[in-house]
Amino acid sequence: MKASRIHAFGGPDALTCEEVPTPVIGDHEVLVRNRAAGINPIDWKTCSGGGAAAFIGKLPFIPGWEFAGIIEMVGTKVESFAPGDEVFGFIRFPEAAGCYAEYVAAPVAQIARKPSSLSFSEAAGLGLAGLTAWQALHDKGQLQAGETVLVLAAAGGVGHLAVQLARAAGAEVIGSASATNHDYLRSLGCSRLIDYHTQDLATEVQGADLVIDGIGGEVGISALSCLKEGGRLVTLPSVTADAVIRAAEGEGKQALGIRVEPNGQQLAELARLCSDGQLKLTLAGEVPLENAREAHQQSAGGHVRGKLVLTI
Numbered sequence: 001m002k003a004s005r006i007h008a009f010g011g012p013d014a015l016t017c018e019e020v021p022t023p024v025i026g027d028h029e030v031l032v033r034n035r036a037a038g039i040n041p042i043d044w045k046t047c048s049g050g051g052a053a054a055f056i057g058k059l060p061f062i063p064g065w066e067f068a069g070i071i072e073m074v075g076t077k078v079e080s081f082a083p084g085d086e087v088f089g090f091i092r093f094p095e096a097a098g099c100y101a102e103y104v105a106a107p108v109a110q111i112a113r114k115p116s117s118l119s120f121s122e123a124a125g126l127g128l129a130g131l132t133a134w135q136a137l138h139d140k141g142q143l144q145a146g147e148t149v150l151v152l153a154a155a156g157g158v159g160h161l162a163v164q165l166a167r168a169a170g171a172e173v174i175g176s177a178s179a180t181n182h183d184y185l186r187s188l189g190c191s192r193l194i195d196y197h198t199q200d201l202a203t204e205v206q207g208a209d210l211v212i213d214g215i216g217g218e219v220g221i222s223a224l225s226c227l228k229e230g231g232r233l234v235t236l237p238s239v240t241a242d243a244v245i246r247a248a249e250g251e252g253k254q255a256l257g258i259r260v261e262p263n264g265q266q267l268a269e270l271a272r273l274c275s276d277g278q279l280k281l282t283l284a285g286e287v288p289l290e291n292a293r294e295a296h297q298q299s300a301g302g303h304v305r306g307k308l309v310l311t312i
């Protein structure tokens with residue numbers, strides 16, 4: 001089968017599209033004829049030797065942790081899915097999952113049925129960012145209806161889903177993004193927008209119950225001032241999480257790190273919200289598998305609106 005992979009850590013040019021063996025499935029896994037794979041910052045961070053590089057084992061490495069496609073074969077213990085089922089998933093993270101490929105071997109506990117209202121590309125972009133948003137808001141952030149949530153990087157992959165999931169949970173949502181994204185984010189449910197280029201978060205926002213920090217570092221630290229007493233901040237970028245948590249401790253505030261976890265039941269809940277029209281995935285672009293380098297370059301530029309996906 002065809003896959004895009006790296007033989008040495010490096011920038012986007014390290015990716016090369018080549019023939020590799022088709023994966024073999026275990027008893028509790030399915031073999032999926034892949035139609036699309038989502039792109040996330042963790043992909044290019046890992047390819048450059050950071051991110052999840054410590055967990056992926058030996059090179060060569062096929063990036064990608066999320067996909068959508070059609071089941072071609074099921075393992076001997078699989079009862080809940082059958083060949084022909086259309087599914088999507090976020091799998092094996094942080095170990096290698098190999099989703100930039102024509103076939104993916106996926107554990108059944110980490111996949112869900114693709115809603116018919118979503119294209120394969122839309123479903124492929126939903127898993128990692130959607131579960132991050134869900135787990136940050138609910139599992140870590142303990143969001144309650146009526147609370148105010150500030151989402152930093154609101155127009156990004158995680159952010160645009162977090163805005164909608166927070167609205168669906170009955171929260172009021174403030175987003176931070178470039179001014180060109182403000183109308184878009186209002187249409188997703190933000191009641192207030194901050195332009196981080198011209199406005200200071202700490203001055204503009206006070207009394208937030210929860211901050212979803214998609215930027216980290218100094219930006220995450222300054223967002224601690226936006227919290228009301230007893231508020232919570234969930235910081236997404238792992239590399240700066242310790243610094244944000246330490247700063248919060250110094251200020252007597254609560255900040256938490258996160259590592260998104262595969263979860264088939266939560267994926268099914270995201271699928272239900274998509275079917276109900278409460279959650280929409282914005283496609284920033286669909287890039288052929290052979291051009292994965294371009295997709296990594298675009299993602300690393302830091303201004304993707306919604307999700308980029310590879311089509312296969």
Ligand SMILES: NC(=O)c1ccc[n+]([C@@H]2O[C@H](COP(=O)([O-])OP(=O)(O)OC[C@H]3O[C@@H](n4cnc5c(N)ncnc54)[C@H](OP(=O)(O)O)[C@@H]3O)[C@@H](O)[C@H]2O)c1
Pocket residue numbers: 040041042128129132152153154155156157158159176177178179181196214215219235236237238258259260299302303304305306
């Ligand atoms: N710990 C975990 O389990 C986990 C899981 C998922 C993601 N993450 C991390 O979380 C971060 C966000 O992920 P993502 O997939 O959402 O990234 P993304 O899609 O690449 O984010 C792009 C967005 O960032 C916005 N942005 C850039 N600088 C900003 C700033 N200073 N303030 C506000 N917005 C800014 C851009 O908005 P404008 O174009 O409007 O400027 C753009 O829409 C990444 O570092 C990722 O690695 C961690």
